Amino acid sequence: MTLAARVEPHAEAAAESYLEHGRGPRSWLLTLDHKRIGVMYLVAIVACLLLGGVFAMVLRMNLWRPAGGLVSNDTYNKLFTLHGAVMIFLFVIPGIPAALGNFVVPLQVGAKDLAFPRVNLLSFWLFVSGAALFIATLVVGGVDTGWTLYPPYSLESARGLGILIALAAVFLTGFSSILTGLNFMATIHKMRPRWMGWFDLPLFLWALYATAIIQIVATPVLGITVAMGFLERLFHLGLFMPEYGGDPVLFQHFFWFYSHPAVYIMILPAMGIVSEVVSVFSRKPIFGYRFIAMSSIAIAVIGFFVWGHHMFVSGQSRWANVIFSFLTFLVAIPSAIKTFNWLATMYKGAIDLKTPMIYVLAFFAIFGVGGLTGLFLGSLATDIPLHDTYFVVAHFHFVMVGAVLTAFLAGLHYWWPKMTGRMYGEGLGRLSALLVFVGFNLTFIPQFFAGVAGMPRRYATYAPAFQTWNRLSTVGAFVLALGLGVALWGLLASLFHGRRAPANPWGAASLEWTVPSPPPHDNFETTPRPGKPYDFSGLRLVSEEAGWVRGAAEVAR
Amino acid sequence: MRPPLDGLAHGLLAAAGFMPERASSVAEDVDHVFAFIFWLSAFFLALIVVLTVLFVVRYRKRASRPEPEPSPSHDTRLELLWSAIPLALVFVVFAVSTRTYFRMTDAAAGAAAPLRVQVTARKWSWWFDHPGGKGAPELHVVARRPAELVMASTDVIHSLYVPEFRLKQDVVPGRFTRMSFTPTVAGTFAITCAEYCGTDHSRMTTQVVVHPDQASFDRWAREGVAPAATLVDMGRRVYAARGCIGCHSIDGTPRVGPSFKNLWGRDEKLSDGTSVRVDEDYVRESILKPGAKVVSGFANVMPPVPLDEREIQGVVAHLQSLREAP
Numbered sequence: 001m002t003l004a005a006r007v008e009p010h011a012e013a014a015a016e017s018y019l020e021h022g023r024g025p026r027s028w029l030l031t032l033d034h035k036r037i038g039v040m041y042l043v044a045i046v047a048c049l050l051l052g053g054v055f056a057m058v059l060r061m062n063l064w065r066p067a068g069g070l071v072s073n074d075t076y077n078k079l080f081t082l083h084g085a086v087m088i089f090l091f092v093i094p095g096i097p098a099a100l101g102n103f104v105v106p107l108q109v110g111a112k113d114l115a116f117p118r119v120n121l122l123s124f125w126l127f128v129s130g131a132a133l134f135i136a137t138l139v140v141g142g143v144d145t146g147w148t149l150y151p152p153y154s155l156e157s158a159r160g161l162g163i164l165i166a167l168a169a170v171f172l173t174g175f176s177s178i179l180t181g182l183n184f185m186a187t188i189h190k191m192r193p194r195w196m197g198w199f200d201l202p203l204f205l206w207a208l209y210a211t212a213i214i215q216i217v218a219t220p221v222l223g224i225t226v227a228m229g230f231l232e233r234l235f236h237l238g239l240f241m242p243e244y245g246g247d248p249v250l251f252q253h254f255f256w257f258y259s260h261p262a263v264y265i266m267i268l269p270a271m272g273i274v275s276e277v278v279s280v281f282s283r284k285p286i287f288g289y290r291f292i293a294m295s296s297i298a299i300a301v302i303g304f305f306v307w308g309h310h311m312f313v314s315g316q317s318r319w320a321n322v323i324f325s326f327l328t329f330l331v332a333i334p335s336a337i338k339t340f341n342w343l344a345t346m347y348k349g350a351i352d353l354k355t356p357m358i359y360v361l362a363f364f365a366i367f368g369v370g371g372l373t374g375l376f377l378g379s380l381a382t383d384i385p386l387h388d389t390y391f392v393v394a395h396f397h398f399v400m401v402g403a404v405l406t407a408f409l410a411g412l413h414y415w416w417p418k419m420t421g422r423m424y425g426e427g428l429g430r431l432s433a434l435l436v437f438v439g440f441n442l443t444f445i446p447q448f449f450a451g452v453a454g455m456p457r458r459y460a461t462y463a464p465a466f467q468t469w470n471r472l473s474t475v476g477a478f479v480l481a482l483g484l485g486v487a488l489w490g491l492l493a494s495l496f497h498g499r500r501a502p503a504n505p506w507g508a509a510s511l512e513w514t515v516p517s518p519p520p521h522d523n524f525e526t527t528p529r530p531g532k533p534y535d536f537s538g539l540r541l542v543s544e545e546a547g548w549v550r551g552a553a554e555v556a557r
Numbered sequence: 558m559r560p561p562l563d564g565l566a567h568g569l570l571a572a573a574g575f576m577p578e579r580a581s582s583v584a585e586d587v588d589h590v591f592a593f594i595f596w597l598s599a600f601f602l603a604l605i606v607v608l609t610v611l612f613v614v615r616y617r618k619r620a621s622r623p624e625p626e627p628s629p630s631h632d633t634r635l636e637l638l639w640s641a642i643p644l645a646l647v648f649v650v651f652a653v654s655t656r657t658y659f660r661m662t663d664a665a666a667g668a669a670a671p672l673r674v675q676v677t678a679r680k681w682s683w684w685f686d687h688p689g690g691k692g693a694p695e696l697h698v699v700a701r702r703p704a705e706l707v708m709a710s711t712d713v714i715h716s717l718y719v720p721e722f723r724l725k726q727d728v729v730p731g732r733f734t735r736m737s738f739t740p741t742v743a744g745t746f747a748i749t750c751a752e753y754c755g756t757d758h759s760r761m762t763t764q765v766v767v768h769p770d771q772a773s774f775d776r777w778a779r780e781g782v783a784p785a786a787t788l789v790d791m792g793r794r795v796y797a798a799r800g801c802i803g804c805h806s807i808d809g810t811p812r813v814g815p816s817f818k819n820l821w822g823r824d825e826k827l828s829d830g831t832s833v834r835v836d837e838d839y840v841r842e843s844i845l846k847p848g849a850k851v852v853s854g855f856a857n858v859m860p861p862v863p864l865d866e867r868e869i870q871g872v873v874a875h876l877q878s879l880r881e882a883p
Contacts, residue, residue: 073758077756242732313751333640343609348616350624350625352618365609368601368605368606375598379590380655380658381661382591382594387725453576460758461759462759
């Protein structure tokens with residue numbers, strides 16, 4: 001199918017960028033180039049972010065008054081279900097790996113493409129099909145089960161066609177995620193130049209490798225679970241529905257066996273971006289490379305054994321609760337290590353407050369709150385009152401939205417010049433980071449208070465005592481939306497007015513910055529010989545237009 | 558409704574009145590654990606934020622300071638230290654929290670006979686069958702007397718939540734779940750549903766009335782109870798109408814199956830050599846899947862009897878009424 005693209009007449013044009021290599025919709029939609037697939041993923045997931053964001057704004061506006069009233073309870077329930085499903089399955093899970101990872105992974109390992117380019121394209125189209133099915137549930141009247149899909153509610157016969165379509169959508173996006181993970185794992189193992197050892201990999205790759213382990217091991221369980229739900233709904237097998245002799249709590253075990261590790265599918269790549277950015281913009285090698293790399297793997301492994309903390313009040317046994325609580329506390333440690341190592345990286349650095357770095361600073365505070373409030377929920381005594389309240393909503397938004405979104409925006413601004421060949425405007429970039437930080441905190445800090453005061457989650461209406469917290473949160477949501485709008489505007493405007501980006505605008509040392517911006521179709525003319533990914537010695541800023549160059553430093557000294 | 562300020566020791570939240578009143582025997586312990594984690598988290602968050610700000614201010618790249626100063630790229634001892642300190646601290650949090658958790662799940666143990674209430678959750682309301690047969694849409698308990706809720710759902714998963722008690726328990730169809738507590742403050746507190754259950758999930762609210770003493774509760778419990786409305790009575794009707802009576806006597810005579818007299822709460826020896834306590838879950842299982850645990854000395858001949866949740870609760874109440882005081 002790409003024969004036409006391969007026998008492109010300009011074979012001699014080595015400097016031709018991947019954006020110019022092949023024209024027309026077909027050259028994009030059927031491309032095997034990881035960079036183009038990455039860009040298509042980026043467009044798709046940003047569209048999903050906007051869609052999920054619109055749902056969120058309607059939810060927040062409905063919660064302006066205790067009695068609701070903007071939409072009916074049923075509509076509210078369908079909106080929060082789609083908000084959760086779209087954000088989780090179509091934005092946060094694929095976001096960093098599939099969009100930024102797709103673009104960056106082969107460049108960072110010095111390869112021409114991922115190990116399986118066709119599988120990569122398949123993964124993209126599976127994702128699009130899954131997304132289309134989620135939208136299709138709207139056509140048949142929507143789903144109101146919550147993204148967690150708990151039976152018996154989700155599989156009641158009154159649910160209709162929507163739930164079957166939603167289960168199929170989860171199944172397809174799950175396969176897309178497995179294929180991406182498989183591709184990254186194979187690429188990192190087999191496509192490195194032979195002189196690039198495991199500890200020469202940029203930490204973003206370690207993070208994506210750890211993510212790939214989870215994607216490959218955990219996601220099939222999600223697929224099996226939704227397939228079981230599908231069959232239970234159609235044939236009444238007696239798996240999850242008490243009326244046919246099944247056990248609804250069994251579904252929760254299966255579901256969280258995937259969905260808790262899925263939280264690490266979301267946060268590990270974000271941590272990878274933070275490791276890259278904090279080092280580059282402190283002009284210092286990352287502190288404690290091996291601890292950070294190994295803590296990614298530790299999170300991936302321990303993360304498999306903590307799912308039961310979602311079920312502390314489900315009726316599971318007391319001892320199961322105690323064991324899951326203990327294991328949950330263990331998973332906090334690798335995150336603590338990373339945080340201290342990032343801070344130590346800044347110590348005595350030369351910190352350059354470019355937009356990606358400002359987003360990373362926001363990440364530190366937001367991830368700090370998100371991680372530490374997790375202690376309240378891993379602890380049994382405090383989880384029991386806080387479970388299924390707005391405290392939980394605030395906690396997971398801090399981790400999955402605050403931390404992942406700020407890291408995603410850091411990474412997007414960081415690699416934007418490489419992807420598009422244009423520099424974004426620093427002014428708008430910094431303004432967006434500030435607005436996102438303020439808006440995010442204003443949205444979600446009040447929700448901690450509402451939760452402590454006893455407001456349960458997934459409430460279309462609420463007691464008047466919670467009104468102040470809800471109104472603050474709604475105001476915050478508008479500020480956050482404004483911040484994201486500014487970020488989007490700044491990036492899109494740069495496509496038309498941005499300065500041409502040099503190969504290495506940040507003085508970074510990993511391989512993607514040794515090729516032109518945007519990179520040529522084949523990435524590298526010959527197999528590159530990488531140095532250490534965080535060795536900035538010898539890099540010298542020639543000018544804003546020409547960027548950083550390696551080698552001339554000795555002459556200068 | 559707000560308690561008086563009780564000092565910084567219970568954390569900023571409690572001190573500022575953001576927490577609900579403490580109205581059960583475990584609420585104070587829970588708040589202590591909360592305060593402990595709160596201050597620990599506040600310390601580490603402050604550490605992260607202060608160091609971030611400090612480093613940005615101190616080590617910002619500027620014309621006079623274009624390059625980083627030399628500093629080590631790793632320090633294994635330091636890194637082990639900041640792995641070990643958080644590890645030790647989370648062990649402490651785990652220990653403190655789990656100790657309180659055991660107290661929370663044992664709140665009714667060892668005390669005087671608990672007030673047992675059968676709870677039925679359904680979309681989108683609650684029903685409470687109290688001892689003595691009084692059913693009501695709100696829960697009635699007695700201050701300082703332990704209460705035990707035995708909860709069933711007729712449709713989907715619900716969750717009974719009383720913020721002032723600091724307690725919550727899912728109500729799962731197909732099984733019984735339990736919640737024990739000792740209310741300490743007379744008054745009325747809101748009960749909400751904490752597990753999403755559909756259209757009116759957010760309106761599935763009622764209240765728990767904590768009577769100041771047993772006499773007040775008894776007065777309420779006697780008001781307007783139609784004898785035919787009690788669970789025991791329903792259990793008797795099910796016993797007669799659904800065929801139990803053919804094989805299970807109520808006078809102690811073993812027939813095809815064990816007699817119901819004094820069966821409740823007994824440890825029964827099973828045909829496979831293990832034993833089982835006759836409680837709500839065993840009764841449910843024996844009705845819906847009679848072959849699962851057959852009592853030693855009896856044949857596995859009983860057919861499943863498809864009773865609904867209320868009927869099973871009735872049979873349980875009937876069995877309880879057939880137990881003579883020890």
